[in-house]
Amino acid sequence: MAQEQAKKSEDLGLVPVGKTLPILLVRARDVLLSYWRDVLAEMNFTEQQWRVLRVTAELGPLDISRLSSETALHMPSVTRILQTLDKRGYITRRRDEADSRRSWIDVTDKTREKMAEAGKHSDAIYGEILASFDESKMDELIRLLNEFTDIREKQSD
Amino acid sequence: MAQEQAKKSEDLGLVPVGKTLPILLVRARDVLLSYWRDVLAEMNFTEQQWRVLRVTAELGPLDISRLSSETALHMPSVTRILQTLDKRGYITRRRDEADSRRSWIDVTDKTREKMAEAGKHSDAIYGEILASFDESKMDELIRLLNEFTDIREKQSD
């Protein structure tokens, strides 16, 4: 039965799926989120909402296109997320004087308070992860991911 | 202005978001999918549907729980995906004789044909990626991701 399965896999001429980059990336993200799940649930944010808030707090007033690229979220998602964060009082919008299509997003003080709380959790989580996965490995992983991500930009199409 | 932004980031006591593992993992997945997008669109499959088919083809008849863990998709997603793949004639379901809660999923010949076509694309894509990102780096990346993913299982909670 195990042999039969191995044969099948060979017949298809494909790499075993479980060892495949897309699934590994999903799994890694799941592991990472498992550390944050409780913290996020307690603050009543999704991971994506949190990303929007962190980027906005860090990079100050920015427009939605930039927010989209910095957070690696598609613009439709950013639009929706900003709508709910706006209702809940975590962000502000200001129309650009010169170009009224563009609006500038920033966080409120309410957000900055949440952020300060979360900073402690962040340190704790990071420490917990580094206890199982050395900082040197983490650096190398981040380096390789950055390099992998850049392979698209270096091409001429 | 750039200084002001840097100060903000420091004040929050957080690592720059863009260099952060969750976003890097998302970006890496996006890059990977960008190579597959056209192929998948042409076959009229989503990446997740394709993952389900590949795992099922490779690991033969399996139940939905196993399919879920092998594909790194949540069970509700697998349920929905199987419903649409079933309607389109790509999978079969057979209830377990002994335990009628369980059902065994397998692919149809129609799927195996698609898979054979895609095998060629797969090789081409893999080659294209390895032209920009050495196989040794790829192996190291995969090794690190596997190791990172395992940190959760090695804990006692």
Added chain:
DNA sequence: AAAATGTGATTAACGTGTTAACGGAAATGG
């Protein structure tokens, strides 16, 4: 200036992510 083209953001439609709850069918243990 009017027409054509381009751009920032939103909406629409459908599929997946995520959590909780539910239904039915085993297994367990009084």
Added chain:
DNA sequence: CCATTTCCGTTAACACGTTAATCACATTTT
């Protein structure tokens, strides 16, 4: 046995992923 618990899978509800279409405003072209 019957009640309880556990387990497999599905449904429900809401948020995000993804692509295409749309809207409003800017820019360019003639």
